[in-house]
Amino acid sequence: MDEELISKKELLELTKISYGQLYRWKRKGLIPEEWFFRKSTYTGQETFFPRSRMLTRVSRILSMKEDVSLDDLADAFSPEAPASPDADTLTRRGIVSADAMRLYLEGHDGSPLSFDDALHAYLFSQVLMSGELSLDEARLMLDTLRTAAIRFQKTPAQVLLMRKLGVFGCVALTAGNDALPDKDTRLIRRLDLTAAAEELKLKLL
């Protein structure tokens, strides 16, 4: 995948973090090993990072680190799903609105929520509360999320929410793929599920 890179030097200048912080975060696993690229430049071998992912990650760490231990943060950034939260915790902590949770549970089979279920409820709540989707449309999105998880054997990387001439539609995509809708189709929102899962884990800390 061709991704814009950022040099270590520029990263430090831009984010005002120090070498000490960067190396500590690397050791604690807050920044994945695969994000460190060594490339030849005219001054020799230098380290580069995937620009947008790295900047997002750094600002997230900086916004959290006061009250959360680095080890907890490392868990939140790991791709492993954490212990599943129950519906009550999600609503009580304002992660999923009470109304959205009630509507979500109507379509749920009654088993305890898995992390993926919690993630779906979180997104369902977001699109409903923002008013971007109607209830029926949000339900269609939920259905797509669930079906995609079964078909791909894992949570899809992205879901595109679109509307054409007032009619809603959505598409789930696996990692590294992009979709090109026709010119009359409006993209309402692009849901990045990896980022959403990270957000959710941080909120659950």
Added chain:
Amino acid sequence: MDTTKKVDLSISGFGVAPGGDYGAVRISGRGKITGDITCTELIINGSADAMGAVSCGRLHINGEAGIHGDLKAEELKVRGSGDFKANVAADDLSVSGTAHAEKSVTAKTAKVSGSVHVKGDLSADSFSSSGMFEVDGLLSADSVNITLDWSTSKAREIGGERITAKVGVAGLSVLRTIFTLGTHTPRLEADSIEGNSVWLEQTRARVVRGHDVTLGDGCDIVLVEYSGTLHKSGNVRVGEERKLG
């Protein structure tokens, strides 16, 4: 919690044991453990090979040992010779003998007074050396404290918060030069050294970057980039200096 008393294991003479869950394990002659082993302590006085993974409270290598699987220990002391074929993780690591690691080493505190060769990265909260080390990858710690006495230490990259490399008492001695005919020069060699504060002596590096950089006698640096201060004293060669920000 498991409250059953674990079986101790002692090999003196010649012995082979399977892996398993033990209490204290002592190998005094020549021993081999064929599978994964978990134990409260593993003391090796003779020669031993562990063919699987090792997980223990204390691992003391006084003789020689080859650990073929991943190693996890709270305390790892290598006074003899240790050969680690897979990853090593220890809270407290000290090497006064010789250690060779094929992969990476992580520790909370790492102390080297003997010699260490790590083919991967060496990461610790705090790293100090008065011996000799060679790290083929990244040496990273909040505090990196290197005392240069008899030999040349090397790392591809060194990164952390505070990095110091200073010549120790033995390194300064005129007698050293006379006795060794000048062959044992205290020196640090790295491709890049990056830290918030960097204080170096007798160091050869391609690039040194930091907020506050101090270069003392015997430094030969191709490029220095600093955002705070740069101090130089003694016989220092710098190819290019850049003040950032």
